Amino acid sequence: MHPRLELRNICKRYPGVVANDDVSLAIQPGEIHAVLGENGAGKSTLMKIIYGAAQADSGEIFCDGNPVAAHNPATSRALGIEMVYQHFALFESVSVVENIALSASSAFHLPSLAEKIRELSLRYGMPIDPHRQVHDLSVGERQRVEIVRCLLRTPKLLILDEPTSVLTPQAVVKLFETLRQLAAEGCSIVYISHKLDEVQELCDTATVLRNGKVTGTARPKETTSLELARMMVGSKLPEMHVSPPVPSEKPVLEVTNLSVKARDHFGVDLKDVSFDVRGGEIVGLAGVSGNGQAELIALLSGERTHGRSDAIRISGTPAAGLRADERRKLGLAFVPEERLGRGAVPSHTLWENTVLTAHRSGTVRNGLVDRRKASAFAAGIIDRFKVKANGPASTAQSLSGGNLQKFIVGREIALQPKLLLVSQPTWGVDVGASAFIRQTIVDLSRAGAAVLVVSEELDELFEICDRLLVICQGRVSPPLVRKTTDREEVGLLMTGRTMSKDQMASGSGDVALQD
Amino acid sequence: MDLFIAIFTGTIIAATPLIFAALGELVVEKSGVLNLGIEGMMLMGAALAFWAVTAGYSMPAAILAGALAGAAASLLFGVLALTFLTNQYAAGLALAIFGSGVSAFLGRGFGSEPIEALHGVDFPVLSGLPLIGPLLFRFDPMVYLALAMFVAISWFLYRTKAGLVLRTIGESPQTSHAIGYPVIRIRYMAVLFGGAMAGLAGAYLSVAYTPLWVENMTAGKGWIALALVVFATWRPLRILLGAWLFGGMTILQLQGQALGLEVPSELLSALPYLATIIVLVLISRNRQMLALHFPASLAKPFRPAS
Numbered sequence: 001m002h003p004r005l006e007l008r009n010i011c012k013r014y015p016g017v018v019a020n021d022d023v024s025l026a027i028q029p030g031e032i033h034a035v036l037g038e039n040g041a042g043k044s045t046l047m048k049i050i051y052g053a054a055q056a057d058s059g060e061i062f063c064d065g066n067p068v069a070a071h072n073p074a075t076s077r078a079l080g081i082e083m084v085y086q087h088f089a090l091f092e093s094v095s096v097v098e099n100i101a102l103s104a105s106s107a108f109h110l111p112s113l114a115e116k117i118r119e120l121s122l123r124y125g126m127p128i129d130p131h132r133q134v135h136d137l138s139v140g141e142r143q144r145v146e147i148v149r150c151l152l153r154t155p156k157l158l159i160l161d162e163p164t165s166v167l168t169p170q171a172v173v174k175l176f177e178t179l180r181q182l183a184a185e186g187c188s189i190v191y192i193s194h195k196l197d198e199v200q201e202l203c204d205t206a207t208v209l210r211n212g213k214v215t216g217t218a219r220p221k222e223t224t225s226l227e228l229a230r231m232m233v234g235s236k237l238p239e240m241h242v243s244p245p246v247p248s249e250k251p252v253l254e255v256t257n258l259s260v261k262a263r264d265h266f267g268v269d270l271k272d273v274s275f276d277v278r279g280g281e282i283v284g285l286a287g288v289s290g291n292g293q294a295e296l297i298a299l300l301s302g303e304r305t306h307g308r309s310d311a312i313r314i315s316g317t318p319a320a321g322l323r324a325d326e327r328r329k330l331g332l333a334f335v336p337e338e339r340l341g342r343g344a345v346p347s348h349t350l351w352e353n354t355v356l357t358a359h360r361s362g363t364v365r366n367g368l369v370d371r372r373k374a375s376a377f378a379a380g381i382i383d384r385f386k387v388k389a390n391g392p393a394s395t396a397q398s399l400s401g402g403n404l405q406k407f408i409v410g411r412e413i414a415l416q417p418k419l420l421l422v423s424q425p426t427w428g429v430d431v432g433a434s435a436f437i438r439q440t441i442v443d444l445s446r447a448g449a450a451v452l453v454v455s456e457e458l459d460e461l462f463e464i465c466d467r468l469l470v471i472c473q474g475r476v477s478p479p480l481v482r483k484t485t486d487r488e489e490v491g492l493l494m495t496g497r498t499m500s501k502d503q504m505a506s507g508s509g510d511v512a513l514q515d
Numbered sequence: 516m517d518l519f520i521a522i523f524t525g526t527i528i529a530a531t532p533l534i535f536a537a538l539g540e541l542v543v544e545k546s547g548v549l550n551l552g553i554e555g556m557m558l559m560g561a562a563l564a565f566w567a568v569t570a571g572y573s574m575p576a577a578i579l580a581g582a583l584a585g586a587a588a589s590l591l592f593g594v595l596a597l598t599f600l601t602n603q604y605a606a607g608l609a610l611a612i613f614g615s616g617v618s619a620f621l622g623r624g625f626g627s628e629p630i631e632a633l634h635g636v637d638f639p640v641l642s643g644l645p646l647i648g649p650l651l652f653r654f655d656p657m658v659y660l661a662l663a664m665f666v667a668i669s670w671f672l673y674r675t676k677a678g679l680v681l682r683t684i685g686e687s688p689q690t691s692h693a694i695g696y697p698v699i700r701i702r703y704m705a706v707l708f709g710g711a712m713a714g715l716a717g718a719y720l721s722v723a724y725t726p727l728w729v730e731n732m733t734a735g736k737g738w739i740a741l742a743l744v745v746f747a748t749w750r751p752l753r754i755l756l757g758a759w760l761f762g763g764m765t766i767l768q769l770q771g772q773a774l775g776l777e778v779p780s781e782l783l784s785a786l787p788y789l790a791t792i793i794v795l796v797l798i799s800r801n802r803q804m805l806a807l808h809f810p811a812s813l814a815k816p817f818r819p820a821s
Contacts, residue, residue, distance in 0.1 A: 053693065074695040089690045091683040093807055098679055103694045108676035 002065030004029045004157055004188040005050065005081075010059035012045055019045035020056070021212040027157065027205075032179065032189045034199040034220060036232055037209035038402075038430030043192050046209070047159055050190070051083045052076040064156075077103075080156030084146045084163060090134050097130035100149045121148045124178045139289050140171045147178070158182065159190040164198060168288050169458065169491045176202050194232070194431055196225045210234055233432055240435060242442050245466040248279030252331075252419045252450035253300075254313040258320075260295060260306060268292040268474045270299070275469055275476055279418070282441065282451040283479070284465030286458060286490050292474035293454050297423050300452070301334045302327040314419060328357070331418030335409050335425065337454075339401065343408040346397035350389060351378040353396050354411050361415060377414070385410035386436065402433035409437050413444055420444060423454040438464050458487055470494055520649050522766050527658060528724065530762030532557070532716040534661040536740035537747070537754045538668050539712020544744055545672060546705035547685035547812035550592055551607025553713045554737025555614020560585040560717030562618040565728045568630050578633075578657070578718045585714020586707045588614050593706040597699055600816040615731055625728040632726035633657060657719050664712070669751040681705060685810030688817040698817055713737065739788060746795025749808040753798070761791040 003026040012020040019042045027033045037043045048054035050061070052071040061068040063079050071079075090099050097114045104113060114130035121128045126144040134142065143163060150158055160179075164172045179202065183189055193199055199206055200220045208216045208231040216231040258273040270292050277283045287293060298304040300312065302324030309318035314330045322330075336342040344353045351374040355363050363374040378392035387407045389399050396404055405426070412420060425441060426434035442464050445451045455461050461468055462482060470477040470493035477493050536553050543550050550556075564581030568574070588610060595606040633655040636642070641652040672678040681701060684691045688698045716736070721728055739761060747753035764787035772780050799805060 072695070073693065077695075085693075089693050091686050091690060093686050093811075094679065094683065101676065102679060102683060102691075102696075 001029075002062070003027055004031075004064060005190075006062040007046075007050070008060045008062070010046065010049060010056045010061070012042075012049060012054065012056050014045075018212050020049070023059070023209070023212070023214055025207045025214065025217070027188050027190060029156075029188055030183050030186045031205060032183050032191055032203045034203035034206035035190060035192045035209060036194065036196075036199055036206050036228065038194055038232055038432060041209040041232070041430070042212040043209055044161065045212075047083065047161060047190070047192060050076070051081060051159060077153065080154070081159070082150035082153060082155035082157070083159040083161070084143065084150060085161055090142055090145060092135040093133070095131055095133050096128060096137075096145050099134060099145060100130075100152065103149060104152060116152065117148055120151055124148075124151065124181060125174060126178055140167050143167070143175075151182075155187055157188045157190065159192070161192045162194075163191070164193070164195065168494050169487055170495055172198070196220075196228050196232075199228070200225065208232055229431070240439060240442070240463060242464060243446055245281040245445070247281045247466075248448070248450075250316065251276035251278050251313075252315055253277040253452065254316075255300075256311060256313075258296075258299065258306065258311045260299065262295055263304070267295055270295050271474045273474075273476045275479060277419070277450040277452050279448050279450045280445060281466040282445045282453060282464055284461035284468045284482075285452065285454040285471055285476070286461050286468055287456070287471035287494055289456055291471050293423070293471055295474070296471065296476075297336070297421065297454060300421055301332070301336070328415075329360075333357070333412035333415050333417030333420050335405075335412050335420070335422040337423040337427065339404050339408060340397060344396040344404060347395055349378075349393050349395055350382070350399075350407060351375045351392040353407075354378045354381065354392075357411060358415060381407060381410040381414055384414075385440065402429040405429050406433055406437060409440060413440060416449075417444075418449055420449055420451045421454075422451065425453060425455065426457070426460060427455075434460070458490060461490075462487065516646075518770075520646075522763070522770065523650055524654070525766035525769075526759060526762040527654065528762070529765045530758040531658050531661045532719045532724065532736055533740050533743060533758035533761055534665060534755060535716035535719065536713045536737060537743040537758060538661075538664055538751065539709035539716075540740055540744045541747075541749060541751060541754060542668060542672075542681070542712075543705050543709035544813055545685045545749060545810050546681050546702045547688055547810050547815065547817070548596065548702050548706055549603045549607060549814035550589065550596075550610070550706060550709055551604060551741060552588070552592055552610025552614060552737075553709075553716075553740050554733055554735070555611040555618075556585040556588045556710050556713035557717035557720070557733045557737045558614045558618035558731065559588045560714030561721035561732060562621045562625075562717075562728065563714075564718030565625060565630070565721040566621065568722055569625065574633055574722065577722055578715065581718025581721075582711040582714040585717060586711040589706050589710020589713070592710075593703050596816070597702050597706065600818060603814045603816070611737065619730045622728050622730060627727065627729075629727040630722065633723035655723050657715070657723055660715075665751060665755050672751065682810070685812055688812050688815075692817075692819050698819065702817075713740075716740070735788070739791060742792060743795065746792065746799045748799050748801075748805050749810065753795075757791060757795055760794055761787050764790045 006026045008024050010020050010023040023046060035043050035046065045054060049056045052073050052075060055070060097110050097117060100117060101108060101110060101113055106113065117128065117130040121144065128141060128144050128148060137145065163175060167175065179189055191203055203220050206218050206220045206228065207214055208218065208228065210232060218228060220228060254276045256274050258270055260270045262269050268291055273296065285293065299306055302322055305323065306312065306320035309321040312320040314327060314332060317330055319327055319330060340346045354377050355369055355374050358377055361377065363370055363377055375392045381387065382389055382392065385406045387410065388403045399407065409425065422441065425437050429437065438460065441451055441453065453461065453465060465482050467479040468482055468485060468490060469479055470490055472494060480489065536557060540550065540553055560581035563584035564577045567577035567580040592606050592610045595601045596603045635653045635655050638652045642648045672682060680696055684696065684698050684701055692698050717733065720732055725732065743754050743757045747757050768783040768786045771783055
């Protein structure tokens, strides 16, 4: 019997990098096959080649034993290959059923398609209402839409790219059940991830990539995480050093009874939010995205101001009415969730990007940019935070996600802030860089700074935070001490109370948990 | 009563070129392309249609010539903006200026004699009805065509798969490309359609509305059409209402001038423009609605990734 999909000696070069170097792998029918690797290891390129969104420079692809010559996403789909992207390929301004209709080959008849969607989504245990607008859906629900879209075409091979990075633990469990059910029906699944525990729990086989090369194939259920991690990272794994916190007496950041209406109906109202962060400690804010994090972050960073000035205090100074730059004068530094566009200007060079926030640190004199100082400043960050870049003159968009994130975190930390606000510090960043960024954040806090980390990754929060807050539907829970709480408790806070009104309204009463 | 009929029918007629031009631009912008050159395309359409009539072609042929001229002009923009990925604002402005220049050049030989205008339709029975006949059933065919286009475009955008594809390309060409739609080709078709509609609008001006040729006879209507699309928050019905509002103000100020109001006529002439913009600004203040209907990729060049 032929493998469902076989890759032989795939090579793909981009200017300056070899993304895939002689990669071969075989996926059997009904097999859940992990492609493990750090970001930048070449996983995404390989998937694009399988899916036909990119062409290999050399090498062969066989599907059920037949060679696949030059192909594109349309021919791949005709072969029964479907892909769920990490950044969902959904249109926000139209409904679920319209989104799916766009990639369905069937006649354009929305009512019958909606019926099919409802049936199929229930059969695989992930009910969705086909008539809801996508911008109203949570990330987990959007993923369901993506998966259902693929399932409608009864795929023979389903590719999932980092599917759990934005899901709650409960939603991950559900997703895995669905995937196992699919595999049992004979569908092959390619599961791209850098999360070892998930791969060990779910996958039958794993192909590990590093720097574009296959460094090993393993049966993850019979291999220890350490061995897998070695194949992935190569050198010794970075270890985290988190010493006990020494919180300052007075809080650096105080938020009291902050309530605010969302700016638009995509947002969530904040309801009576109160918490504080002391110097020397890291406080984590957990929650599924779209529960008010964006609003809270905008209010804390100063992108949005609030009428009651003492709702937010920074080092005792009422700051809720201050603009972002005035808050930065009080010692605030901020790493936003979106690296490109909000954390850095994509088309500008790294040194130009340092001037954006480091203009008070000597890179601007008498209103003129001191290029040499700015360049030196950027070079210092590149050096100190081990950013892989072509020097201070390379553009922000030329860096990989992890490296740009290191650069942005480095830029903010170089300002020696009293209060650091970080959103999704390691979203889409590989293991090595993640560990480095987390360690940097820990070091900053142990040197006395107050740090607030907003993240959807519980592992990350549990690794570095001293106290945890959970945000859900615009409400923030009382703080939990990390050492005395566990994932279950946090996970429940993230979901348990969120039997949301629109889910009630949509009539899918059999969904117990929103995810 | 005659005055009411005159104002009503005058409004509908004055709104017709705007309906054509703005609906065409709506389709273009919904695909994520911003063509600022409506004024230029309208002038090309007006000049060609006028020429065709004076050259002895039939009225339908002349109007078709206007539409083709508009489409040809828009193709110029399409090549620049879609194939060579130039800045869409610059390409559109260039087209506006180019169209006005070329049409003026073509029109040098046209003379200043008016031509016989497009006739009203004579519906059996209906046109003869008292009140309703003159109010609704004696317009020229282009007025009915404009309304038919409104229905057709609304239906196309919100009820057909092709319309859905067009709208989603306007939201995210990258995603559309990823699921296999020919973004550039569809955008070309939208641009050509918008050009043809602007050409129709221009043709209407020179063969029906004021059946003579005057340089720059569009007098800014292309820009008003452009503003209509934005202030109507990219929705067909609001475009229709906005165009009627503009038409109504145009007629009212003409009546006002005829009555000899003690207001400078220049100010009165500016009234329709002012009123349309004020009203549309007021109704487009709801930013949520704006966000929902705004084509997110508007004016952003798109190059398919390889």
